[in-house]
Amino acid sequence: MSRNKLNDLDSKRWLKFQKSWFIHNPPPRKKGVLVHPAKFPETLAQEFIEFFTKQGETVLDPMAGTGSTLVAALRAGRNSYGVELNPKYAEIAKQIIEEERTVLGEKVSNLQSLILNGDAAQITNHQLPPIDYVLTSPPYWDMLRARGAETQKKRRESTELDVHYSDDPNDLGNIHDYEEFLEKLVTIYKGLKPLLCDKAYLTIIVKNVKKGGKIYPLAWDIARELGKTYTLKDEKIWVQDNQRLAPFGLGSAWVSNTFHHYCLQFRNESGIEHD
Secondary structure: OOOOOOOOOOHHHHHHHOOOEEEOOOOOOOHHHHOOOOOOOHHHHHHHHHHHOOOOOEEEEOOOOOOHHHHHHHHHOOEEEEEEOOHHHHHHHHHHHHHHHHHHHHHHOOOOEEEEEOOHHHHHHOOOOOEEEEEEOOOOOOHHHOOOOHHHHHHHOOOOOOOOOOOOOOOHHHOOOHHHHHHHHHHHHHOOHHHEEEEEEEEEEEOOEEEOOEEEOHHHHHHHHHOOOOEEEEEEEEEOOOOOOOOOOOOOOOOOOOOEEEEEEEEOOOOEOOO
16 A cells, blocks of 8 residues: 555555445443533544544544544544534533543643634634544534424433533524525535645534424535535445334334434545645
């Protein structure tokens, strides 16, 4: 294999990651991050970070939640920055990251891992360094406010768990019009461009959304609209095969149990050059 310009992986791990679908059943969530109603696992994030960056490079999550991307970046030996609108989640993320730094000890002492409490739409106001890779997941429109959502029932019965992200008017999860939500979300992703190194990749982990008896193709719409700014290079399908099946529409209509996410890979083909 010729000199590897993208990552530090050997040929065997490179080829394994190239498979277009994968099964990943995350370990149980810790109590602190369980408060957040939607997150992707650090174990999955680390696999993506290790493929799309080299040791010591810099990763960004503009919608950081409780800090999964930053924890994974630390474990992978990468610098990381995250922006999170909700001050509660930002504080939880800071605590989790500090705990992780303590566990990892001296080997991460030279790495940056910074959570900023702010609006991703204003991300260029922060003095961030050139970014080598973006790994993030958007809110799935206003689905966390849909009272009929099966996954939310247990959360509503708890006094400790959040059922939606926040009541902040700048929170995209509070926008009820789909087209407005999509436009503002894509605008945030486009706004990252001045921060990105040339040929930096962006991975967006997202599902299509079911609401009111129809599907809203959120993943496909993001792919189409954001492909006008970055090059849409590929997709990987993340499958969870340990979920319990529910009898949606049994005997009357087709309603799938959706246990997959799209991991969309974009590339910044004309950004700033990395030193």
